[in-house]
Amino acid sequence: xxxxxxxxxxxxxxxxxxxxxxxxxxxxxxxxxxxxxxxxxxxxxxxxxxxxxxxxxxxxxxxxxxxxxxxxxxxxxxxxxxxxxxxxxxxxxxxxxxxxxxxxxxxxxxxxxxxxxxxxxxxxxxxxxxxxxxxxxxxxxxxxxxxxxxxxxxxxxxxxxxxxxxxxxxxxxxxxxxxxxxxxxxxxxxxxxxxxxxxxxxxxxxxxxxxxxxxxxxxxxxxxxxxxxxxxxxxxxxxxxxxxxxxxxxxxxxxxxxxxxxxxxxxxxxxxxxxxxxxxxxxxxxxxxxxxxxxxxxxxx
Numbered sequence: 001x002x003x004x005x006x007x008x009x010x011x012x013x014x015x016x017x018x019x020x021x022x023x024x025x026x027x028x029x030x031x032x033x034x035x036x037x038x039x040x041x042x043x044x045x046x047x048x049x050x051x052x053x054x055x056x057x058x059x060x061x062x063x064x065x066x067x068x069x070x071x072x073x074x075x076x077x078x079x080x081x082x083x084x085x086x087x088x089x090x091x092x093x094x095x096x097x098x099x100x101x102x103x104x105x106x107x108x109x110x111x112x113x114x115x116x117x118x119x120x121x122x123x124x125x126x127x128x129x130x131x132x133x134x135x136x137x138x139x140x141x142x143x144x145x146x147x148x149x150x151x152x153x154x155x156x157x158x159x160x161x162x163x164x165x166x167x168x169x170x171x172x173x174x175x176x177x178x179x180x181x182x183x184x185x186x187x188x189x190x191x192x193x194x195x196x197x198x199x200x201x202x203x204x205x206x207x208x209x210x211x212x213x214x215x216x217x218x219x220x221x222x223x224x225x226x227x228x229x230x231x232x233x234x235x236x237x238x239x240x241x242x243x244x245x246x247x248x249x250x251x252x253x254x255x256x257x258x259x260x261x262x263x264x265x266x267x268x269x270x271x272x273x274x275x276x277x278x279x280x281x282x283x284x285x286x287x288x289x290x291x292x293x294x295x296x297x298x299x300x301x
Contacts, residue, residue: 097261098215108218113185114145120179121193122276125170139182184221188238191216215239
């Protein structure tokens, strides 16, 4: 009622008269705000800290934890630009290191490879468990490779069956049908096998030998059961050096220098077996986080 009466008085007095009253300090205008406070449903005498992030402890004791409500109307922070994938950064770093060491990159655009280049040209026997469907992805269409070099195919067949160059071979009936089966490559060593064959053909045609240092880095595929340390698709780094007079010491020197530039210096080597190199070595490095040595590579001559 009071506010209504004051409004009525203000409306009846003209503005010039009201201004005159204000100048003579006979009238003032003020605004008074009143608040009514009462206890709400969450009233308490202590200030409770509301949690804003989920942790394992909070999830285990969630009944006694008070979380801050989400403001679904709040705008997210602006992302100034895109960023490179961590895997792409690692590939770029490795590629730069190897090129600075004098290596040239091999073409790795063949994800689908024949069993010949992936296994047979590397002298892996056709009964090897790695060639089973439990470990390798086989292609249904096209199921067979048609562009294998006939002369080299025959030489590989002979090496498997009876051996040569000091080897007695695997001594079994080698199957060309098995060798022509198409697969998703299980390692980039198939790329190295192709390039080494091309280097040999270059020497046969020209009679001249050119030392080479080559590397590849790309994805490979294994029919693995997925767990914390295994995926069906992963990346492999590989390289080789071709020259006269190379020894195991040269190989160890190249490996040590590569990993030194990657930041790994506590390396150790262990004798190993590979069908396509002799002698062979597994490479281990100390992992400061795991507090133990882990295998980081394989190698051989």
